[in-house]
Structure formats: C-alpha cells, structure tokens
Amino acid sequence: MPSSEDHPQYVVLDHIVTPDTNEIALGDQVTRLEPKSMEVLVHLFAHAGEVVSRDQLQDAIWGDVIVGDDSLTNAIIKIRKAFKDDARNPRVIETIPKRGYRLIADVSPLAPQHAGGWKLGSILAAGAGMLVLIAGLFVALWQLEDPVHEVVVRGDDRVHVAVAPFQNISGDPAQDYLAQGVQQSILNGLVGVPQVVASQLNTGSSADYHLEGNVLRAGARIRIDTRLSDAVTGVILSTQRHDRAFSDLLEVQALIEADLVAALALDIDLAHRTAQSRALTDSIEAYDLFLQARAALLPRDPQSNTHARRLYQQAIARDPNFARAYGGLALTHAADFRNGWVNDTEHALGQAQAMAETALSIEPDLPDQYWVIGYVQTQRRNFAAAEAALNEARKRDPGYADALALLGGIRTYTGQPADTLPLLRDAIRLQPDAGYLYFLLLGRAYYFLDECEQALINLGEASARNPSNLEARIYMAACMVRQGDIESAEWEVEEILSIEPMYSLKTFWTTYPMTSQTQITALTSDLGKAGLQ
Structure with missing residues (x-):
C-alpha cells in the first residue's frame, strides 16, 4: 500500500482519515486522535489484513522508548472509540488473542483531486478560533467518558477472569470468613456465566482480567469494594463500591456480579443470572452461617x-x-x-x-x-x-x-x-x-x-x-x-x-x-x- 505521505487521506467505513492532522471525520463530525494513536492506525493500514503483534507495533511506533503495555492498549481503545468500533464484534480492528491486532476494515487511499471537499483547511481559515474552541470542548467531553475496553477472548471464546482473595479490612480476624465467603460467592456466580472462565488468582494464573476486592463489616453495615483490571496492562476497567445494610449482602453480591458482566460487555440475561445468584437462600442469617461453615470446613x-x-x-x-x-x-x-x-x-x-x-x-x-x-x-x-x-x-x-x-x-x-x-x-x-x-x-x-x-x-x-x-x-x-x-x-x-x-x-x-x-x-x-x- 502507498505510504501516508503519498496519500494523506484514507477512506475507512465512510470515515475520512487524515494522518497529517490526526483527524477522523464522518460527515461533519470530526474526532482528533493523539499522534501516537494515529501512527498505530496508519501502521495497521500498511499491514491491512495481517496480524501485527503488540511487540511489532510498539517497536514501530515507540522505537527504543520504553513504554508500558497500556500505551498501546489505550491507543487501540481510542481508535476504536473514534470509529465506534465494538471490540467483541469488530468492524475495524480485530484482537487476535495472544498474537496482536489485525485491521479487517476495507481501506482505500483518497485521491488528492477528491480530497478538497473533505479537508479542513478552508473551515479553519474561516473560523479557526471557533473550531479550536469546539474541538477542545469535544475532546474534553470525550475524555470524561468511561473508556471503552477491549474484551480479550481466547481460543475457547470465553473470557478468563482470575479472582484474587478478597481482603478483610475490618482489622478483626474473626471476619476473615466473610471476605472469603463473599469472594467465593462472586467467583461461583462468574463460573455460572457461560462466556466466562473464572478461577482464583495465584502466582501461576493466566487470565485476561483480574478482580480484586475488600470487605468491611461494621455493625449492621457492610462495604464491599471491587476493582476489575486488564491482566496484561493493569488498566483499571471498572471500580465499584457498595455500602449497604448487612441484610442486603445477597443483593449486593448479585449487583456486583451483574456490574462485572456489564463491564466485560457480555451479552447474557442479567435478570436470570441475578435471580439464580439469589436462589441460595432468602435468609441473611442462614447465609452468614453458611459462609462461616464453609470456612470452618477448609482445615x-x-x-x-x-x-x-x-x-x-x-x-x-x-x-x-x-x-x-x-x-x-x-x-x-x-x-x-x-x-x-x-x-x-x-x-x-x-x-x-x-x-x-x-x-x-x-x-x-x-x-x-x-x-x-x-x-x-x-x-x-x-x-x-x-x-x-x-x-x-x-x-x-x-x-x-x-x-x-x-x-x-x-x-x-x-x-x-x-x-x-x-x-x-x-x-x-x-x-x-x-x-x-x-x-x-x-x-x-x-x-x-x-x-x-x-x-x-x-x-x-x-x-x-x-x-x-x-x-x-x-x-x-x-x-x-x-x-x-x-x-x-x-x-x-x-x-x-x-x-x-x-x-x-x-x-x-x-x-x-x-x-x-x-x-x-x-x-x-x-x-x-x-x-x-
């Protein structure tokens, strides 16, 4: 494919990509990428249809500069956001588990004689100050949105989540059973989701995502904090805090499970899963005793x-x-x-x-x-x-x-x-x-x-x-x-x-x-x- 210098604009899914100005336009809607994100996109253009590894992309874009894996992940996220691309059902960039990324959209260079109507030069000349203000406002609002994360799916088409032992932060060792029980119940809930392989996190775990949590019981109240992160990059995808009456524990666990499923962008019947999660017992006293019993049985x-x-x-x-x-x-x-x-x-x-x-x-x-x-x-x-x-x-x-x-x-x-x-x-x-x-x-x-x-x-x-x-x-x-x-x-x-x-x-x-x-x-x-x- 000709280089971006020969053809400064490309057509991708009716979008006009202008590398020189780091812009992606769909009609009169313009998104401006960071320069490195645009470089990643152009590199994928040059290897359209090929699998490009993360290492290859990092070497090509960042060279000898040492950056974390999250730099490339964030670049891919921003490119997908600009195209409104879905990581699970991609139209532009496909994630190839354990290998890298592949550009799957049709890409064609826009001939210079047809590009004039799409260039922003005349618009900028007519109202540069207003455009800068609008673009700045657009970018600011865009950055406030929750990032779109890519769901990495392995060869068995299931998302792998490793759940770390939840921490009892009450300072009372007698409450350890509660943290263990909450973690195990959430783990069991995830195991019941067909698209998920869930396991406990240990030093040998290999997973796409890590889930961590803290549990604090104080009298008649309980607070559970959870954090879902990308296992490779460490990018935090979702954080939750539920501070409720202890009598709401079963409901809170069901909410956490539903929120995690939503964060992983999995298409399942949440109402059915929530009902199933709560089918264990309606008695919080019985459930608390059950958690204590399970912890006592372990030795x-x-x-x-x-x-x-x-x-x-x-x-x-x-x-x-x-x-x-x-x-x-x-x-x-x-x-x-x-x-x-x-x-x-x-x-x-x-x-x-x-x-x-x-x-x-x-x-x-x-x-x-x-x-x-x-x-x-x-x-x-x-x-x-x-x-x-x-x-x-x-x-x-x-x-x-x-x-x-x-x-x-x-x-x-x-x-x-x-x-x-x-x-x-x-x-x-x-x-x-x-x-x-x-x-x-x-x-x-x-x-x-x-x-x-x-x-x-x-x-x-x-x-x-x-x-x-x-x-x-x-x-x-x-x-x-x-x-x-x-x-x-x-x-x-x-x-x-x-x-x-x-x-x-x-x-x-x-x-x-x-x-x-x-x-x-x-x-x-x-x-x-x-x-x-």
Missing part, C-alpha cells in the same frame, strides 16, 4: 469438621430449603467416614448420601449437588453411579473442574492411573488455583505409574496446602521407599502417627475405595517397609 480436621456441621445445621434451621447448606452438611458426614473420625462409619456415609439427595431435590440444577452425590458414591465404591452423577454435573457446567478431578481420582482407584493424568491436567487448566486434592490425585497416579519424582512434587504441594491430610503423607512415604530413602520414609510415617497415633493400614483400607488388588498390594508393601503396619 479438614475432626474439630473443624464438627464445628462446620453445627453451623450448617444452624443455617438449615433458619432456612430448611437451603440446598447448598445440605450439600455442605453431606460433606461433613462424608469426611467423618473417609477419615475414620466416628465409630459408625457406615452411618456417616448413609447420612452423607441422605443430605446430598436432599440438596439435589431442592436444587436439581446445581452441579455442586451432583458432585456431592458422586463423591458419596465413590466412597461406596459404586463407581458407575459416581461417574453418572459427575457427568450430570458436567452437563450443567462443562467447565466444572472438581467433577473432572474426581473422575480422574476414580480412574486410579480402579487401576487406571494413566487415565487420571489428562483428566487432572484438564481440571487444573480449568481451575488454576487447584486445591490440595488436585495435587494429591496427581501424585497418587504418578506413584502407581512408578514416576516417583513427579509424584513427590505433587504430593509435596498437596501436603503444603493441607498439612493435616494424611493421605498425601502416606503416598510420600511409599515414594521414598521406592527411591530407596527408607530413613525419610520412616520419618514421614512418624509424622503420620504424631497426627493420628492410632493410625494403621487396617484403618486406612477399611474406608479407602481402591479396588485394584495390584495397587493395594504394592502400596501395602511399600508402607510396610516404612514401618506403617
């Missing part, structure tokens, strides 16, 4: 498990139709069975299944409830029923990582550890902040594949995330035996017995749902060499 020890059960029961007493509370209650009974924390383990498992089925009967479309059913059936060694429930969960949410992870765990239980690996990798891809269980399942599979170096890496991560979990330590000890490090294996067994003095392999195999006799024999032999009988 995974007998005391916190019992405490969590009482809180779930109190939540249900305030709202007997609170499905998620029944699901949480089911998990406490399943934990009693799995860890041998009660004498009558069969009764505990029966209670877990009853509570899970109650949750499912109240809210049959929540994938979480199918996961609980799948977990209980796994403990019962009813693997076909477990997989059916987990597949139902995935039908309702194809991106439900926990269902994939448990499906992977079942593969190892039944003697197919190689089939576990791709399922867990997919689960971690969907949920980059994977909890300890994901790493435990990976480590376990690697142990049975006799890849103990990989196993110990994952088991160490699992143990670091949940030091009280004995299963990770069991497999670590077995791996150390495989590697010939008997002394370290014996030390690991001592750690297990210090946490649970009466622990034995007999106790372990009583509730462990493994059915592969080959694997049972191998693990028993290795642990015996480490001193666990």
